[in-house]
Amino acid sequence: MSTEYNKTILNDLLEPIISSYLCAAHSVKGQTIIASRATSNRSPRPASRNDFHVAVLCALPLEANAVEAVFDQHWDDGGLSFDKTPGDPNSYSIGVIxxxxxxxxxxxxxxVANAASVASACKTSYPNIRLGLVVGICGIVPGNGSDxxxxxxxxxSDGVVQWAFYAEEHPAGKLRKTPIRNSIYTREISCYLSDIRATPQLGATYPGKARDRLFEPDFKHIDEHKTCGDLGCSGTPVPRKRLLLEPDEPAPSIHFGLIVSGSTVMKSGRDRDRIAKEENVVAFEMEGAGAWDSFPCVVIKGACDYADSHKNKVWQRYAAAAxxxxxxxxxxxxxxxxxITQIPKGPWFVIPHPKNENFVxxxxxxxxxxSQLGLGTHADKLGSRVALYGLGGIGKTQIALSYVHWLQEICPSTSVFWAHASSPERFLQKCKIAGYDDPQAEILSLVKSWLEQTDRGRWLMVIDNADDTELFAPSQKDELIHMSGPAIGRGKLGRFVPSCRHGSILITSRNKQTAVRLAPAKxxxxxxxxxxxEAMRLIRSTMEDDDITVGTTERLASRLEHLPLALVQATAFMQENGTSIEDYLQLLDESNEVLVNRLSELFEAFGRDSETLQSGLEAVTKALGTLIAFSFVSNRKNDTVDMHRLVQLVTRKWLATRGATDDFTVAALKVVSNAFPWGRFETRDICLQYLPHAHAVLTAHGKDVEAAKLPRASLLYNISGLFMHQGSWENAEAYLxxxxxxxxxxxGEEHPDxxxxxxxLAATYRN
Incomplete structure (x- = not known):
């Protein structure tokens, strides 16, 4: 329905309602309730779209007309329009209730599909929506006895069950909400209904008891294009006690329960009763499940038929008004x-690693x-960018870490932000500074502008592991071809690196090209x-043997290419196994293949207890302990672990030699698919945490085997939700x-999934 259509019919509709609200007082439970349209009680106009917290979705014009009739104020009438986000195809009416x-x-x-598309777009234009109300008409389950x-x-709705999605197949398909029975006053609703029905243009009069006819479930309507009156449906109506006992115009009753939301209209009395019995549902409709992915929803529907083949439009306007x-x-x-979000006052210290006491x-x-960063002792060089580059394991991160902990001690008023740049997702997560929770903001742009404000004080940002040159500065080819990968795309990070006099940037990278692009020559x-x-000091700081000679440490350092990380791993191995440097050197001299085999044997010995049955969790814990002991895996503060590339390579080789790659790929897809939620504002943090893992399993060998298809599709669908929430429509389209x-x-094409x-997908095309 277009906005113009609304205004042409509703300006006349609302005139008598406004008058009645200004003049009338309604007695409810002995109290006088004055409608809120009085001029003295007019609400102040919202400052922006961010001030709207309730969204109402209507599928039919007659439903929307009824909702607009209960608006207490219209923000469409007079004043500047609030517009909407570019690319949002929806039509809106805005006001106060x-x-x-x-x-x-x-x-x-x-x-369902239309509801999902409209709700998703609505969330982009009105990002602070906290409640969605799906309002309109439905087919009701007749019930019996006292109900x-x-x-x-x-x-x-107490909850919504998507049609053809059952709890046994998709546990997440059933969405339950706490009952809200005590929040609704039936007599007050009757009062509002009277006001709506006072508007002739809505045609919301009660059709009469004679037109409320319920047939036996097996009695079918022959031609859906003709009414029961035209066909002379002569089945014996089921007696309705309420219609016999209540007045000529019974007040609407309110029923709470599960509602089935399907992509087709329920037209079978037998199917209606079967599903109602199996799922304990009270009604059938077609939009509720679609809106739920964008914001929490309550479905409020008026009964216009009995969800059977005997459809009758005569009840639709009254049901919509109710x-x-x-x-x-x-x-x-x-x-x-x-x-209430407390905005912290600086300084901020976002440093993921503690001080390394063994650092040489x-x-x-x-x-x-x-000298070059201009912090602490050289304030004249503020605003500098410095890049540390070199081989992996050479000590770049440890040097940067030592510097920032020194800076924190020397200059505690200077903020430090540490961002891991191996992927944009990690970059997003590590920059959680004030304003991060604003769902309308472009996160990296927000970080940049926030840091560049002069009242933020001095700061240092460390961009660690900036190894991908194209992530910061795209090639000409990548500028022409959009990559359907990370949420913010390749080559776009460079423009978000802040630049100002009171802040400095420290980059670590294995890639000299990245250093060249991000830092000046000197x-x-x-x-x-x-x-x-230095190797001697490093080895002696981590090993307990006081008899280590200079000659043995030099031989070990030479054999391990003088790489600090390799030396740390070697000393960890020797400490764990009681191996001397001489024995370790002999092991290395045998061959790299022997070393890998020896490590594999050790992993098997530590990973399995031949005498005692262990739970899966115990086995994983023990295996992680072994890897941590070798420094192949390191613990992080947020209950996650970092795995060294060597472990990943050896594991893949082990799987390949045993022909188990496909099986484990399917298992990994299922695990990540089950863990990755539908992307929305409330789940974006966990989505960003899992996104690198999702990319890894989606591109893994064996992803195309039959057993991987459905979990792969589920994961692609949920990732698309994250991109739709971010307004990254091209990426969402690629995944969808x-x-x-x-x-x-x-x-099949007709399956609800x-x-x-x-x-x-259609919504992404419109955007």
């Missing part, structure tokens, strides 16, 4: 929990950093291998198109 600023999203049609339901009644009245009653009571100072490099420092004297292709081949993915 009770205490809430409300955005009404007009859907282009019915169905009898009739046409015109209202259902409110749902709108109930929605207003709900919003009169609902109060959002305000999240490499004095010349530390003195150069102290500020590029190549880190060389350690000297024999793959998911749709796999699902269509594996499950496939249809939902198609709906989201």
């Amino acid at each position: 009770g205490r809430h600023n409300v955005v009404l999203a007009h859907m282009p049609g019915i169905g 009898e339901r009739v046409l015109g009644d209202i259902v409110i 749902a709108a009245a109930c929605m207003k009653g709900f919003l009169q009571e609902w109060v959002p929990i305000e999240s 100072p490499r004095v010349s490099y530390l003195e150069t950093l102290m 500020h590029r420092i190549q880190v060389a291998k350690i000297t024999d004297a 198109s793959q998911a749709v292709r796999i699902l269509a081949q594996a499950q 496939t249809l939902t993915s198609m709906g989201n």
